Amino acid sequence: MKVKICGLSTPDTIAAAVEGGAAYVGFVFFEKSSRLVSVDTARALAADVPPGVVKVGLFVNPDDAALEAVLDTVPLDMIQLHGAEPPERVVEVRGTHGLPVMKALGLRDESDLTALDTYAEVADQILVDAKPPAGGEVPGGNGLAFDWRLLSGRRWPLPWMLAGGLEADNVQRAANLTGATQVDLSSGVESAPGVKDPALIRAFLKAAGAERPGPPHDGPGLP
Numbered sequence: 693m694k695v696k697i698c699g700l701s702t703p704d705t706i707a708a709a710v711e712g713g714a715a716y717v718g719f720v721f722f723e724k725s726s727r728l729v730s731v732d733t734a735r736a737l738a739a740d741v742p743p744g745v746v747k748v749g750l751f752v753n754p755d756d757a758a759l760e761a762v763l764d765t766v767p768l769d770m771i772q773l774h775g776a777e778p779p780e781r782v783v784e785v786r787g788t789h790g791l792p793v794m795k796a797l798g799l800r801d802e803s804d805l806t807a808l809d810t811y812a813e814v815a816d817q818i819l820v821d822a823k824p825p826a827g828g829e830v831p832g833g834n835g836l837a838f839d840w841r842l843l844s845g846r847r848w849p850l851p852w853m854l855a856g857g858l859e860a861d862n863v864q865r866a867a868n869l870t871g872a873t874q875v876d877l878s879s880g881v882e883s884a885p886g887v888k889d890p891a892l893i894r895a896f897l898k899a900a901g902a903e904r905p906g907p908p909h910d911g912p913g914l915p
């Protein structure tokens with residue numbers, strides 16, 4: 693399984709993710725998140741990430757200036773859009789910034805499934821997360837799972853990731869029910885909100901049977 697560890701902000705947790713076999717590492721550029729990193733910190737951390745591990749920048753409804761401010765400094769490989777960006781904005785971001793885009797979508801019930809098909813036509817990857825709690829200020833990273841049976845038998849013609857409340861104890865069941873071969877998590881490897889724990893990262897990667905593909909390539913939908 694390919695694993696993305698999101699919300700990394702320290703050298704020791706980057707090392708735990710890379711050495712444990714994470715295929716993706718994520719940096720959060722959303723001011724309201726407890727995992728927010730500065731561009732300078734992200735640039736320094738990115739220097740410790742070997743080729744072949746995809747460096748993802750997480751943004752929520754960013755304008756082009758916000759994206760440029762990060763991309764000018766941090767050598768990201770992929771943009772994760774985790775807000776209410778419409779399909780046209782996904783197309784625009786891909787075209788303007790020249791990086792693959794992974795669009796996150798929240799799922800609560802069957803009525804949310806149609807959007808996945810729509811975004812699958814415009815994004816390089818889709819990320820299926822739980823919907824945030826009503827009135828919540830942060831649209832992801834809440835440690836909440838959705839009913840994984842909603843995804844049973846669903847497939848899209850592009851790479852996709854499962855997210856939302858994943859941890860070492862439930863990742864295999866989640867993958868079995870959904871068919872996911874890629875997973876993304878943040879809260880499940882933290883000792884406190886926003887504080888990543890290297891031991892929990894290693895345990896998760898082991899439980900998930902984390903595998904990283906070989907040489908990097910430049911095609912869409914990395915890796």
Ligand SMILES: O=C(O)c1ccccc1N[C@@H]1O[C@H](COP(=O)(O)O)[C@@H](O)[C@H]1O
Pocket residue numbers: 698699718720722725726727750752774796819821830831832833834835836855856857858876877878879880
């Ligand atoms: O991690 C955050 O702080 C965050 C902020 C805003 C949007 C998304 C965020 N994280 C993403 O949320 C999912 C699920 O996280 P969790 O494992 O349930 O905590 C994951 O895709 C993160 O990339």
